[in-house]
Amino acid sequence: MTRQVEAVWRIESARLIATLTRMVGDVGSAEEFAQDALVTALEKWPDEGVPRSPGAWLTTVAKRRILDRWRRDERFRERTSELGREVADRDGQAEFDAVLEEDYGDDLLKLMFVCCHPVLSTEARIALTLRLLGGLTTDEIARAFLVPESTVAQRIVRAKRRLAQKRVPFEVPSGADRDARLADVLEVLYLVFNEGYTATSGEGWLRPELCEEAMRLGRVIAGLMPKEPEVHGLIALMELQASRFRARVGADGAPVTLAEQDRSRWDRLLIQRGLVALEGSIPVDPARPRGVYSLQAGIAAKHATARTAEDTDWREITVLYEALARRTGSPVVELNRAVAVSMALGPGVALGIVDALRDSGALDGYHLLPAVRADLLQRLGRGEQARTEYERAADLTRNESERALLLERARSAVGSEI
Amino acid sequence: MRYLMSIMSDPESEAGTQEPEPEIYEAMAAYNEEMAKSGVLLAGEGLAPTSEGAEVVFRDGEATVVDGPFTEAKEFIAGYWVIQVSSHAEAVEWAKRCPHPPKGDPTRMKLQLRRIGELEDMDNMSEELKERERVLREQTEG
Numbered sequence: 001m002t003r004q005v006e007a008v009w010r011i012e013s014a015r016l017i018a019t020l021t022r023m024v025g026d027v028g029s030a031e032e033f034a035q036d037a038l039v040t041a042l043e044k045w046p047d048e049g050v051p052r053s054p055g056a057w058l059t060t061v062a063k064r065r066i067l068d069r070w071r072r073d074e075r076f077r078e079r080t081s082e083l084g085r086e087v088a089d090r091d092g093q094a095e096f097d098a099v100l101e102e103d104y105g106d107d108l109l110k111l112m113f114v115c116c117h118p119v120l121s122t123e124a125r126i127a128l129t130l131r132l133l134g135g136l137t138t139d140e141i142a143r144a145f146l147v148p149e150s151t152v153a154q155r156i157v158r159a160k161r162r163l164a165q166k167r168v169p170f171e172v173p174s175g176a177d178r179d180a181r182l183a184d185v186l187e188v189l190y191l192v193f194n195e196g197y198t199a200t201s202g203e204g205w206l207r208p209e210l211c212e213e214a215m216r217l218g219r220v221i222a223g224l225m226p227k228e229p230e231v232h233g234l235i236a237l238m239e240l241q242a243s244r245f246r247a248r249v250g251a252d253g254a255p256v257t258l259a260e261q262d263r264s265r266w267d268r269l270l271i272q273r274g275l276v277a278l279e280g281s282i283p284v285d286p287a288r289p290r291g292v293y294s295l296q297a298g299i300a301a302k303h304a305t306a307r308t309a310e311d312t313d314w315r316e317i318t319v320l321y322e323a324l325a326r327r328t329g330s331p332v333v334e335l336n337r338a339v340a341v342s343m344a345l346g347p348g349v350a351l352g353i354v355d356a357l358r359d360s361g362a363l364d365g366y367h368l369l370p371a372v373r374a375d376l377l378q379r380l381g382r383g384e385q386a387r388t389e390y391e392r393a394a395d396l397t398r399n400e401s402e403r404a405l406l407l408e409r410a411r412s413a414v415g416s417e418i
Numbered sequence: 419m420r421y422l423m424s425i426m427s428d429p430e431s432e433a434g435t436q437e438p439e440p441e442i443y444e445a446m447a448a449y450n451e452e453m454a455k456s457g458v459l460l461a462g463e464g465l466a467p468t469s470e471g472a473e474v475v476f477r478d479g480e481a482t483v484v485d486g487p488f489t490e491a492k493e494f495i496a497g498y499w500v501i502q503v504s505s506h507a508e509a510v511e512w513a514k515r516c517p518h519p520p521k522g523d524p525t526r527m528k529l530q531l532r533r534i535g536e537l538e539d540m541d542n543m544s545e546e547l548k549e550r551e552r553v554l555r556e557q558t559e560g
Contacts, residue, residue, distance in 0.1 A: 007507035011456060105455070212419075212502055219457035269461060269500065 004050060005042055012055040013038075013135040014220075018107035020062055021170055027114055027132060028160035029076075037062040108133075109224045110170050112217075116185040119166045124159035125188045127152050133220075134213050144210050145195065185221065186234045186293065189214045193238050211242055222277075233281035233294030239274035240300035243267040259309040271304045295324040314344035331362035335372055347379040367396035371406060378413050386413040420460065420502050420534040421509040425516075425527070427496035429489050432467060445517035453501060453512060462499035493528070500534070509533075 013034060020030035037058045051057040069076050115128040126145075130136045138156065142149040173181040196210030218235040225231055247261040256262075278301050281294035290298075298320045306312040321337035334357055342350030354373050363369040374389035390410035394403045453459035465471075468486035475482045488494055503509045509531050519525040 003505070003507040004511065007505060007511040010504055010508050011511060209504060213504070216457035216502060220455065223455045223457070273460065 002042070005038070005045060008041070008050065008054040008058075009038055010135040012058055014111065014133045015108055016055065016058055016062065017132050018111040019059065020066070021111060021114075022107050023063070023066055024076075025170065026160075026164050027111065027128075027170075028164055031132060031160070033062045033065050034058070036065055105224050106172070108220070109172050112185050112221060113172055113181055114163060114168055114170060116181075116188045117163065117168050118181070118184060119162055119168060120159050122188075122191070124155050124162075125184070126191060127155045128159045129188050129217070130192065130213065131156055133217055136213070144207070182225075182228060182230070186218075186230060189218050189221075190234060190238070190293070192217075193241075197241060208245065211238070211245075214238060215242065222280075226280075229281045229283045229288070230291035230293055232277045232279075233291045233297050236274045236277035236281055236297035237293045237300060239270045239277060240297055240304050243270035243274060243304060258303060263307070266304065274304065275301055289327065290323065292324060292327050295320050295327065299324075312343070314340055318344045331357055331360070332366075332368075335363065335369060338376075339372060342376055342379070347376040351376045351380065365396060367393045367402075367406075369393075370396065374409070374413065383413045387411075419504070419509075420500060422532045422534055423499045423501055423509070423513055424495040424530045424532070425497045426493045426530055428493040429468075429487065429491065431525075432487065432496075442517065449515065449517055450499075452515070453499070458501045458503055458512065460500040460502055462497070464497040465495060468494060495530075506533070 016037070017027065017030050017034045020033050021027050024030050024033065040061050041054070041058060045051075112129070112133060115132055116125045120128065127141055130141050130144075131138065136144075138153045139149050142152040145152070193211050193214035196207045196212075196214070215235065215238045218231065218238060221228075222231045222235055243266050244258070244261065246267060247263070247265040248256055274297065278294070278297050281297060282290060299317050302313050302317050302320070317340045318337065321333065321340050325333045325337050334353065338350045338353040338357070341353060351373070354369070354376060357363055358369060358373070370389040371393040374386045374393060377383075377389060378386035387410045390406050390413055394406035394410065397403050397406065450459065450462065468488040468491075471486040471488065473484045473486075473488065475484065501509065501512055503512065513529045513531055516529055518527050
């Protein structure tokens, strides 16, 4: 029974909290009322059975609690939103129902923007999003991010308090900061996805689960904002990257590089979905630049649609990296562009880009700069210089297994010249 | 995790199938929209009658083709969804929300849920391997 209630909660909680936030004005109390309703469900459903419309049931229980509190708590009345007050003042149950039955989509979207509001730290945004929109428990979030449960609980409490203190309005931003705010929402989802995708540590199912949750929430936003190209860009990027999950590890458990992956193990459904989303990510208005997720998804798509590693369209990838480098101005993107150029035009041209990057000093201390440079030198037959660069990269990395790998390459670099 | 959710049929009900009422189409559309809005629906199709299908049976190295309808089969798939959920219970919960014959209607309807095998590899991966993989991924994909 508990599992069933949990499943209902996963499906219903976000819209329940969103709807209640519209009533009471702040996410903190909305979640409390929603949790109260959940507790009631846990008490009643084992005996009475799960109602036919569990979402409506939970909403009804929560709104009764809200009305009760309205009637006896003056401070609560003062705190709540104008709309809530208006409805409560009239004290008409029918009106209350009407408000609740309106399309919840807008509320859900508002809730997303509130959870990813710039007054919150990135960590708080992630925790709040997973908790309020994902319906994850504090414990689940803590296990996924490998931090103590108390840390996550504290982050969420503080985040709610901060939203209340700053009187963050429950709304979809419009006007000048709309794009930036949407970018904040998408960033949170991508961070969640990457936390699962990179899987630097941590055990078990919660890691891929994070990727899936990020993809699911992306699809929810896409349904609510179908005309925002970057939402589709992010979905495309996540689905195309996730399509390689199964192929990233060989039968012996060893990691497999992109070039060496068994492409038949790539997930065709996700690739197909990713490619459809990619089409939606290209702005209809040609004056509107293609977004950074769309460009990255474009690169991922070039890999996903290459039948073999040799078939990869590196020239097109180079063009996409150029656009991405212009959009982001990021030296890390520039380094990636160099790798693509080395595949499209050869290591000599790429070395020029990497040397310019080195001279700019923008990547000083970043181990992948000498690592890439070493690879290019090696391919140019300059093994001795490659060795020095591999060693430099090994010095710079803080990661033991990576250091071992780089030193191994340093040794074989010298060997190749003999 | 992903589940294949199939709606099952059998020769008897397929033979008796009339064009469903418009309300049923509407209810199904609403159900599909609900799953799409919740971000769980990845794919889905309804299947044409088995009279348009065929079974290919291999025995002793020989392939025998039997054209539909599948009159011998006890039951078969009439349509399917691929859904992404966080638990077995959530998959069951979505299945239970599928439009179905109301109370008092003797028509039997059956959905079958099967988990799609994926991602298990990840569980057996050591920390060290995950780290190495991350490193390689940075270098190969950027």
